[in-house]
Amino acid sequence: MARPVVHFEVIGRNPGQLRRYYGDLFDWTFDTPSPVAKEVSDADSYGFIELITAEDGTGIRGGIGGGEGYEGHAVFYVGVQDVEAALRRAESLGGIRVMGPATSPNGLVVGHFKDPEGTLIGVAGVS
Numbered sequence: 001m002a003r004p005v006v007h008f009e010v011i012g013r014n015p016g017q018l019r020r021y022y023g024d025l026f027d028w029t030f031d032t033p034s035p036v037a038k039e040v041s042d043a044d045s046y047g048f049i050e051l052i053t054a055e056d057g058t059g060i061r062g063g064i065g066g067g068e069g070y071e072g073h074a075v076f077y078v079g080v081q082d083v084e085a086a087l088r089r090a091e092s093l094g095g096i097r098v099m100g101p102a103t104s105p106n107g108l109v110v111g112h113f114k115d116p117e118g119t120l121i122g123v124a125g126v127s
Contacts (some may be wrong), residue, residue: 002077003049003078003080003102004075004078004079005060005076006060006061006075006077006078006079006124007060007061007062007063007076007077007122008060008061008062008063008074008075009040009062009063009064009065009075009076009077009122010022010062010063010064010073010074010077011040011041011064011065011066011070011072011073011074011075012064012066012070012072013066013067013068013070013071013072014049014066015041015042015045015046015047015064015066015067016045018064018066019032019047022064023047026091028048028049028050028052029050030047030048030049030050030060030063030064031045031047031048031050032045032046032047032048033045033046034046034063034065035073035104035105035106036063036065036104036105037102037103037104037107037108037110039069039099039100039102039110040065040099040102040104040110041063041065041066041067041070042065042066042067042068042069042070043105045064045066045067046057046065046066046123047053047063047064047065047066047067048061048062048063049061049062049064050106052064069107075112075120075121075122076119076121077110077122077123077124078121078123078124079123079124079125080123080124080125081125082125083100083101083109083110083123083124083125084100084101084110084111085110085121086125087093087100087101087113087123090113090115090121090123091113093116094115094116095114095115095121096113096114097111097112097113098113098114098120099110099111100112100123103126106122107109107126108124108125108126109124109125110122110123110124110127111123111124
């Protein structure tokens with residue numbers, strides 16, 4: 001079964017500055033702080049972007065966070081039923097696990113891997 005993209009993130013060393021930048025650039029607003037796994041961002045530095053939809057009703061939720069010890073990157077998350085299984089499958093196909101599974105305070109489980117060309121991709125689910 002095909003899996004949808006369900007979330008995106010921008011992570012950096014100065015998440016407040018990033019939120020101001022993207023807020024000014026795209027008129028985004030944030031719910032800060034938002035629950036997040038410590039492997040993804042400092043807990044007090046993560047902000048979910050309010051869902052914004054196109055005229056046809058489509059849209060993807062996102063977040064901006066990070067902190068001093070987090071390397072800057074942007075990543076999108078594909079929704080999966082089992083994060084560990086998805087990470088193992090990615091590895092079996094030539095990818096490299098980077099992080100996870102990691103669980104946020106609200107129960108969301110996430111993981112990161114790099115595809116065979118080194119592109120960072122995320123998977124997200126509840127198990």
